Amino acid sequence: MTANTEPALKPERPFFSSGPTAKHKGWALSKLQTGSLGRSHRSNVGKARLKHAIDLSKELLGIPEDYLVGIMPGSDTGALECAMWTMLHPDRPATVAAWESFGNVWIQDAVKQLKLPRLTTLDADYGEIPDLASIPQGDDVVFTWNGTTSGAKIPDTDWLEADREGVTINDATSAIFAMEMDWPKLDATTYSWQKVMGSEAQHGMLILSPKAVERIENTDPVWPLPKLFRLKKGDKLNRAIFEGATINTPSMLATEDYILALEWAKSIGGRKAMFERADANAKIVTDWIEATPWLRNMVPDPAQRTNTGVCFVFQGDYYDSLTEEEQAKVPGRIAKMLEDRDVGYDFNGYRDAPPSLRIWCGGTVEQEDLKRLLPWIEWAYGRLQA
Known part of the structure; x- marks a missing residue:
């Protein structure tokens, strides 16, 4: 082929966006279950389908039994910011590490919105990773497992001690379902349906370790907390959220699309x-x-x-x-x-x-x-x- 000769074959599925990503091969709207559509998400049918999405996610990802998985509004952004707003505190040291666009959003949240007084920020140019080993184990840490806009991921989790004092908040949206998560070292992990699974956008997932639950229950945020971030009922975590009783109204159509993607992934191994x-x-x-x-x-x-x-x-x-x-x-x-x-x-x-x-x-x-x-x-x- 010369530079002026068009190639003979085109991709059958020319979808190469980094989010929302391609649907899996064989996807069709007709394959979505529709029994939950037009029903309240609080109905037995609605809650059962939301719980099914949670349970399938937990099974496929190998999430430990004592971790909680919940559906959040606002995609990965909503889930990650909920973790920051409910788990970080001005009295605690925190480090936010970033090496591309979305990680820098979490830095701006910590600097301009939460205004954490004991904050350290680590950043690096596109294509590079900052010195993660320099982060003190006593710091709460917010980081992006895989840089969606730079293609740079963390090479390992050796820089995180399993029994570290600080909590670890992990934005895994373009990594999860493509890279193994080191669950014992992760306290709050977030992702969105529209990344690796190719599902519809707008909903996010929040995965909490027992340590994260303890931190949330023992932390009273000093900043205003929008309703969409309110995970507690009284002084305890509202565990119903992690059984399908979402904070706000989810799209059941998007939920069914996510379930279809999960069932496809399960069917291929x-x-x-x-x-x-x-x-x-x-x-x-x-x-x-x-x-x-x-x-x-x-x-x-x-x-x-x-x-x-x-x-x-x-x-x-x-x-x-x-x-x-x-x-x-x-x-x-x-x-x-x-x-x-x-x-x-x-x-x-x-x-x-x-x-x-x-x-x-x-x-x-x-x-x-x-x-x-x-x-x-x-x-x-x-x-x-x-």
């Missing part, structure tokens, strides 16, 4: 199969990046590279000859060329990231579709140089 699919998908893309001289993985350290949203930047003589303004337009021009041809949707880099492309490789994406996409990116880049 559970989380281990999802990990393997993401690893295989990411290898296709990362191997291609390594073999393409005009591309570079945004994350230089292979141990810190994600297996979900793989991010890469441009380099080489042609790219370097462009002005900074022209360079910034390259990823978007490629993405638009391929979207116009129904080859690939929504794989431009994040708006706050360096000019880049970002291809989602989570378990709902098929290998063959990735293999078909990559020659088209080569073709489009060739077109820019013509």
Whole structure:
């Protein structure tokens, strides 16, 4: 194939967005159960389906029996901020670590909203990870397991001691169902349905360890607490929330879509199969990046590279000859060329990231579709140089 010859094959499913991500192959609206639609979420039917979503999540993720799992409003953001608002306290030291856009939101929450007086912030450029080993074990810590907009993940949890004094709040939205969670070291873990599972957006999950429950019950927030963050009934955690009695009205249609995705994941082998699919998908893309001289993985350290949203930047003589303004337009021009041809949707880099492309490789994406996409990116880049 020359630079001016279009590839022969297009992806059958050209969905490469990093959120909401692709539905699994074989998904159809007709496969959703509809018995809960038009019913109150407080009805026996509604609560049973919400509880089923919770129980399936706990089973597939291998969450310890004594951990609680609840459905929260506001996607991963709502769940993560609920954990911060209910577990952090001005009297306690805290560290918030970030290395991309969403982690920096949690820093801004801690600095500008909660105004924690004993706060340490750790940040790093896109593609890098800060020195996590420097975080004191007595600090409460907020971190993002996998940088959705940079493709940089934590390489391990060695920097967290199992019996650390502080609580650990983990934003795992683009990691969970693709990477194994070290549950004994995690006190509050959050994610959203629309990331790795490819389900509908707006609902988030909050997973609490016994230590997290104790912290919530023993903490009286000094800041205003919106109703959507109120996890306690009196002085105790309202455990009904973690049995399907959500704080506010959830979408039962979105719930049924999430259940369908969970049942599909279970049918193919559970989380281990999802990990393997993401690893295989990411290898296709990362191997291609390594073999393409005009591309570079945004994350230089292979141990810190994600297996979900793989991010890469441009380099080489042609790219370097462009002005900074022209360079910034390259990823978007490629993405638009391929979207116009129904080859690939929504794989431009994040708006706050360096000019880049970002291809989602989570378990709902098929290998063959990735293999078909990559020659088209080569073709489009060739077109820019013509």
